[in-house]
Amino acid sequence: MSSEIENQLHELEQNANDQIAALANLAEWEETRRGLLGKKGSLTGLLRGMGKLSPEERPRVGALVNQTRERLEAALEERRDALKRMEQNAALASEAIDVTLPPLPLPRGRRHPLMQTWDDIVRIFSNLGYSVAEGPEVENSYYNFDALNIGPDHPARAERDTLFIDDDRLLRTETSAVQIRVMENTEPPVKIIAPGRVYRRDAVDRTHSPIFHQVEGLLVAEGVSFGDLKGTLTTFLQQLFEGISKTGNLQTRFRPHHFPFTEPSAEFDVLFNGKWLELGGCGMVHPKVLENVGYNSEKYTGFAFGFGIERMTMIKYGIDDIRLFYENDLRFLEQF
């Protein structure tokens, strides 16, 4: 008796496996699952036939049926996962797009190239411990000239070079005026940079603009030396032009020069594509300037430097016309 059931069970499992393997979609799968394992399913039907068995045989056959059921359930499960994957793959295939099509452009906010350089400069000097100071663009003659040891006869004071409002008020010709304002209000040590707009009575051409941007730097403390000035500017320039110099180690040069507000004075250059490019002026703060703001020039020494943001930016990006910065042609600005 039991062997008959066993045969039936064997046959059923074989048929069921064939059936499962042939399933084409999830709807068929559900139908098949019900046909095998549901309340009216064939395996359930077989189980009902167990009543005819002797009590001794029942546990063994019962166990066999359960094992078959488990195997079928596992086979169904596996088949269902496969069918799901197939259906998902089909759906995804139908949703394929041409990924090479151009998207709608997102408006990208870009910093003006001058302001990018401004930011770089501020970042580098902030890291070197400098505060960022500001001063007025419309200045008194005193701060722009006298306090900087630029005497009344100095050619820079001529109507030809400086834009005046009246005898006492003018558009500052360098950010150096900020030095004086800061020192007047601070006891040493003073460690600042002052970026900002400056004005010259220049006609607009490829290399001149009546308005441009400068950065002034000033360190006044005990024991500040010309060596410190060289080290500071070299460190700064190496960071600013990082990746620009082909040799990786940007070379700087300090040449003697003359400014009324520094002594010793220098101009500083970088070696760029085999040529020395002049970048700005610097020097040890003239003791007269320190005395003008009431500092003890025996106790304190300091250095100051100044350079143009336009020049740095032009070198960095190979820009050959300063007018591009103020024309604000988006085709230019969008390159940065």
Added chain:
Amino acid sequence: MRISQDWLNQYVDTPPEEELEHVFEMAGIGVEERENGQFTLEITSNRGDWLGAFGLAREVAAMTGNRLRLPVIEEAAPVTAKSLKVEMENAADCTRYHATLLENIKIAESPQWLQKRLIAGGMRPQNNVVDITNYVMLEMGQPLHAFDADSIATSTGGHHIVVRRARIGESIITLDGLEHQLSHDVLCICNHKEPVAVAGLMGGASSEVKDHTAKVLLESAHFAPAAVRSSGRTLNFGTEASRRFERWVDPAATARAAARATQLLCELAGANVVESIDVNAAPWHAEMVEIRLARTNAMLGLKLDLPTLSALLERLRLKVLLKDNATLVVETPSWRNDISREVDLIEEVARVHGYDKIPQTLPTGANVAAGRSLVQRLEEKARSLLLRSGLQEVVTYSLENAEKVAKAGLIENGLLASPPLQLRNPLSEDYTQLRTSMLPSLLGVLQKNAGNDPKAEAARIFELARVYLPKNGGLPDERRRVGIALSAAVPLAHWQKGSAATDFFSLKAIVNNFLEGLGAHYAEYRTASNQQFHPGRCASITLEGEDIGVLGEIHPTIQENWDLPQRAYVALLDFDALVRHLTLRRVYQPIPKYPPVDRDLAILLDESISAARVNAVIKKAAGDLLERLDVFDLYTGPPVPEGKKSMALSLRFRDPLRTLNDGMVDELIENIVGALEHECGAQLRK
């Protein structure tokens, strides 16, 4: 200053051309051009002594350590004959005047060697007399002048020179044929009645050496830099001579230069000396300047010893004395007027030692205030917010002219414009005044870009910069302003539909985002009227009752003034005012635990009632439990009656402490509807 290496080699051995360029540069003499041993040098304003071959040779010798071989030129003893008289009005203008009267001159071409030297020095040969004066100037740095002696002859047969300031009403025609009106600011060389030369600048046509001139007065003088500068500034020109006098001409070499030129005039022009006179009204005296070893080393970052320090200074041919074992005393040389303090000598030490040999170090010491200030950090945040809204930053000129201001429709109006500060001496008529508003600058950028490509995508720009508001007298109030401008360009044709058109609300979204990003959540927008904007599309922005800005669609007339093909939208914000309302403080709010209740309301109300009004009425009626309020639909036109609009609102309520039940929300909605009916005349649409 132009000079050939050959000439220098006569006085000092020079290294090869390229190395010589480096020697010049590292001495502080800029090399503008170098070609085949010919140098064009840039001489700084403190070094008159470099404007002569002798002075340059002296510097090259100091920098290279090579021996200097300058020719020895002795002063000639004065020859007195009483016909020559030199008067000086003020010794401060002219400290020394040496005059030599020469006769039997034969004007001719100069010899080739002399012409060559002049051409190499950038000067045009004229005749032997003029060429000799120019040659000695290029050689010794002392400008000389030769007068036709007849021009200073007196009626009694003598020769009379007066060095004085010009009187009002006097004039002179200079060698170049130009007539100049003179004033007290101009120092002149005069005969007994009128100016015959502008001292140190240029001779007069009347006293010029002519082809038949046989008698010449040779002038070698020391004019004060300030006097020559004053003349040059007043007459608005400069010459090779004035460049030297303005800097400094060696007052101890006046008579030597005269002797040198006289010798050449005798040799090359057949001259012989009739008489000479040397009026040294204010003889030059050396000063003693101390230099301390310790100070020098500290300032430069060097470790020199005293003998080295002394040797470095002596290379410059300075007289150095030992004061004590730590201090030297230096006698200032007559050819330099730029050494008056210790620090001037320290620079000399640095130059001769070599700037490139000073080791690089970094200063020590912390700065607690390093980096940006609070306002500067807020400025950075503001920029970053605007960039994140996809705006391009621009940098525009802060100078403009009245025409641009008028084109932008700016009238005096608080935030927008005030009478600008005018420049006294503008160079260009485009830049005559300082801006008081960002509006013309922004419109200019839109115009520029619309002109480039009428089909270009919308321009979206901003600038954070200063405007300059005049105050009574004094310096103007320089205020930071944020200007934002959008142009409504042709929508982009794209396979992907859905690029939104630019309108007032595109701009308002940016402004809103900007203000909220800075922590100003409570900005209020009110309908405003400004001449520059569309009368129905302009809003003022206030923060805690203070006006901080305006935004709107640019008035079509102004759009036309600037040739803008599309509508434009501009926001102008007073950043300094805005900053006063900001704080860095942010307090965390817990994420809500209880679920919200969402309700929609549709109301019918007069078109004139603003969303802000509806918002305010609802917020007041709803109280704290109202979490969000949005307008999700707005409609006018049939079936909505004329003059009315339909507004659909979505409201979200939430109680942070418990779950809200429908009954409570129903009650709130009832309050809200009541308030809307009562205060806005709204009808609930069912």
